[in-house]
Amino acid sequence: MPTLTRAEKQLAHSLLDNYPVSGLGSITTVADNAKVSTPTVARMVKKLGCSGFPEFQARLRQELEAAISNPIAKHDRWATDVPDAHILNRFADAVMANMRQTLAQLDPKMFDAAADLLAEEAHAVHVVGGRISRALADYFFTHMQVIRPGVTLVASNSNAWPHYVLNMQPGDVLVMFDVRRYEHDILKLAEMAQAQGVRIILLTDQWGSPAARHAEFSFNIRIEAPSAWDSSVVTMTVVETLIAAVQNRLWDDSRDRVKRLEDLFDQTKMFRKFV
Incomplete structure (x- = not known):
């Protein structure tokens, strides 16, 4: 530009x-x-x-x-020119190239602004993912739920989404995951949430989900790999860095929440102790 x-x-x-x-x-x-x-x-x-x-x-x-493109088409595209190197090396090379290109294009100011928004405890955070990316959404939710209050994981059943939108307030944050082949329901949820005054953070791929037009912050992350499936390695890196950034901003409160959570774990004897 x-x-x-x-x-x-x-x-x-x-x-x-x-x-x-x-x-x-x-x-x-x-x-x-x-x-x-x-x-x-x-x-x-x-x-x-x-x-x-x-x-x-x-x-x-x-x-x-x-x-x-669907998984079969993606696999066939990679398989037409398979080098002699082992799949471990080829996959690692692709992931590292994805990492370099994503970081080269990612705006640190936008990243910091998104982390600041997620750290505003006055507003609730809602998290949603698609058919595959809901695993990333669940991971993000689990950590954010420890760091701060007011975090909700939106159910994967899109029929229930209007109920979640009903509880969203102006100024709330909706973190969305949507990569190719972009889901119609994710786009509709973005439209409804934006109409409610919800601010959207989108994690998508290099081509960009149609939901990006409703997002205040959009992270375009490279996902291609020599596989029938896209890689989530770089997306996970961005997710974990966001988690770390928000925790750093809220550490005093977050430390107290972690301590209380550990006390609850001790009461339930969830984890094995060796001493």
Whole structure:
């Protein structure tokens, strides 16, 4: 954005409003929707490294195909060019590349602002995930529940979500997990929560969940790996770093909560003690 002219920024915002579909029309349609000239479109796509508008659209289609691909398609794409190295090395290389690219694009100021928001105990925090990502949501919830009061894990059954939205108050925070193939119910929940004045923190992938248009903070995390399934390693890293950041902000209160929790564990004899 900082390198774009005023007209190019206007075009960029127009494209992002319904990305990537907004860029799949003719160059004239794209220009008209953004209220800019066709030469502006041509100039900007070259700034993005494309030889012209056809190449720009080809890249959009590739992104769209990647974003909606199912596990079989993902596996076949990786399997067509399998190197000789062991799967352990190939998977680790992919994860480390995901980590580097995600951290290079993640805005520390946005991260700090999201952590500040999660540390505001005056507002409740609600957490929800999708079919696979609900495991990450549950992990985040379990830790946040120890750190601060007022944290709710939204049930995985979307039929019950209106009941949760009913209890959400303006200023509350909804932490959402949604990666490809983005779930319709997650998008609808984001719409309903935003209408209630709820502030949304979204953890998604490099392509971006449609729910991002309703999110105040959106973390685009790279997830591709040489597998039929996407990798959650970098997402988990961001989740655990958020947990640590919130705990640091609330440590005095959090330490007391942890101590009380440990006392309760002792009463229930949940954990084995060797001394």
